[in-house]
Amino acid sequence: MQPSVPQEYLPDESDRPDYIHPLPELHYSQEINAAEQLVDVHVRNGHGDAVAIHFEDEEITYAELQERVNRMGNALTDLGVEAGDRVVARFPNRPEAIVTCLAVQKIGAVALPSMKLLRAKELRYIINNAEASAVVVYDGLVEEVNNALPDLDTVDDVIVAQRNGVEHDHHDYDELLEAASSELDAYPTERDDLALMLYTSGTTGRPKGAVHTHRHVLSTADGYARYCIEPTEDDVFGGNPPLPFAYGYGDLVTFPLRFGASVSLVEDASPEDLLEATEEHGITVMCSIPTGYNQMLSQHPNATDEYDLSSLRLGLSAGEPLTPTTFENVKEEYGIKLLDGIGTTEMLHIFISHRHDEEIDPTATGFAAPGYEGKIIDPDTGEECERGEAGLLAVRGPTGVEYWNRPEKQEDAVADGWSLPGDIFVQREDGRFEYKSRNDDLIVSSGYNIPGPEVEAVVEEVEETSEVAVVGSPHEERGEIVKAFVVTAEGVTGDDALVEKIQNHVKDTLAPYKYPRAVEFVESLPRTETGKIRRTELRERERQ
Structure with missing residues (x-):
């Protein structure tokens, strides 16, 4: 494990989930670095001139992305960031966010993307809890960092990407990159070293830090995405989930870059922005939540006449239940199917879904995604329920629930090696899982x-x-x-x-x-x- 990761903050072996790796793609070598796999591999394979990121009028190729990642990694190393250190990346959906997270991972440190609406009090708790050593921040979001800074116990450096002329007294992002070397070898991380930390939204208490390894990050692409979405180099992923949202990190970072595809980033995307980006960047896989699709439909009822949406081939939906009404409306208006999916911050991405090429029943979420197993258990006894009987969903696969320094929550989140996301489901006779509610959304009347x-x-x-x-x-x-x-x-x-x-x-x-x-x-x-x-x-x- 990376040298500066406090082992006492990670779950005990007895409280960790059992990981299974049934797919051959999930059998990674002992030494592997997620950032290298998502960028460097494509450059080595002659794919460097292909577009990795579309942002506004800019096209960033894989070779250009590699150079920016290398410069940022060297800049962080020059400032003293070491393998295992946690580094906060605080941006809207912009290229600098992807560059920062990949650079952090490439030098063996742990990327911690931060939601842009968090206030100083929330930032103070998360950064101190993670014991982060550095913060990389968009200048439009630096005020809350400055407000929190006097109470941040472990932060040595703040790096600001100045894009709006906001004055600051910190390191300048562009100057650091310009001065740093463009050559960087990936740190020899192992597959079970930490690569990513994501904090839950904290709607039911203090935010919890979910930790994910290099193997976890890659497995979300090599299981769910590879089999349910089947991406190719020609795909363009786009949408409006924030990058610090586990769903957004997978859709807009891991998936496109794993398969040599490209991503369309839109800062603070409105429904109109997404429609425009689809036309301008040729988005093929749209990623949003049901509310986002409903807003696109209601606010732009004539979208197919006003925009060229012919590039779309598939939509992904997660974050809240997808109703059959929304599914049918999107299919009728845009001519694409929506893949509903359930995933959590703790599990990193979707673990139950249909596949894009199978018959989709919009009244069900789908089957356990390739690489995962699911079952329904009685929440009181832990015994497996009969098909058709509602109970608590239990899952195991290549990802699982592991909390940072929260042993009391860890104990409740895993049972007999199975992760418990906290959702009530029914498994039908045909094997499909039908969502009922969050465990705390069940109404007893x-x-x-x-x-x-x-x-x-x-x-x-x-x-x-x-x-x-x-x-x-x-x-x-x-x-x-x-x-x-x-x-x-x-x-x-x-x-x-x-x-x-x-x-x-x-x-x-x-x-x-x-x-x-x-x-x-x-x-x-x-x-x-x-x-x-x-x-x-x-x-x-x-x-x-």
Whole structure:
């Protein structure tokens, strides 16, 4: 293991998940470096002139990316960053973010991408918890770093990429790269050395640091992506998940670079920006969350007439449940199928999904992705459930849940070597896994267990609704009742008649006890930076 990684911060062997590597592609050599595999290999193989990154009007080839990574790696080394050190990369979706993360990994250190909306208090906790030695930051995001800096215990250097003329008293990103050598050999990392740290959003408490090795990073591409997406060098990945989001890191860094493809980066992408990027950069694989697709459809109903979207061949969706309505709308409007998938920060990427070339059932998430196994267990006894019976999802494969210095959380996240992402699923007779809810999204009303997302999918079928979130609201007699927070479609006013229509539609579609006894119309739903609905906030509002 890298010299400066405190072993006491990593899980004990007894609390770690059991890793399995059933695919031949996952049998990596003992010495391997993810950054070298994602960039240098392509240059050595004569692919250096191919475009790796599209950003605005710029095209960065693999050879140019390699040079920038090498210069950044040497600059960090010159500042004293050593193998195993944690380095924060704080950027919107820009090339400097990819360059920084790859450079950190190439010198044997650990990349820690940071969500751009985090405030000083949150940064202070994460950076001190990770004991990071350096921060590389976009000048538009440096203010919160400066606010946190007096209380950062381990940070020796701050490097600022000045793109907006923001004044600072730190190292200059461009000057460091210009002065550094363009030649750099990859540090001889081993496959189980740490390469990446990602912190959970902390919606249910303090953020938790999930650690991932070089083998973990590569396996997300060599399992799920290779078999479910089947990328080629001709593909262009694009979308709006933030790079520090595990889903975004895979879609916009690991997957395109692993297969010699390219990525279209859009800073702070709006639905219109994504449509424009699809036309300009020829995006073939669109990556977003269901809300993102719904916004594209609702805000640009004539998109196929206004933009050339003919390059699209596939869409990926994760982060929140994908409803059959959204699946069908995207298929009808854009002519592509959406691959729904469930993945977590802890597991690094998607571990349940359909494959792009198989029959997709939009009412189910899919099968265990190649390289993974899944089963449904009773949350109380740990015994495996019968097919068709709802229970807690347990997964094992080439990635697993490992927390940084959180032994109390680690113990709850692994059972008998299987990782527990915290989701309620049913495994159908045909083997497909059908999502029900997060374990904490289960509504218990009069003794009935009601998955909130299941009700949401049905309410969304009512054409007058645009977005919906369903939570349990405390009730003296029933314990909880089902409550729906609804954003109406444009031009629609929420009234008693619409409440009745929503309730009747749910009663006619699902078991009657699942219908929302309360409906509240709202202008918007609270969301995390990655676009997930903050149901925790809605539940708290109801409790108060």
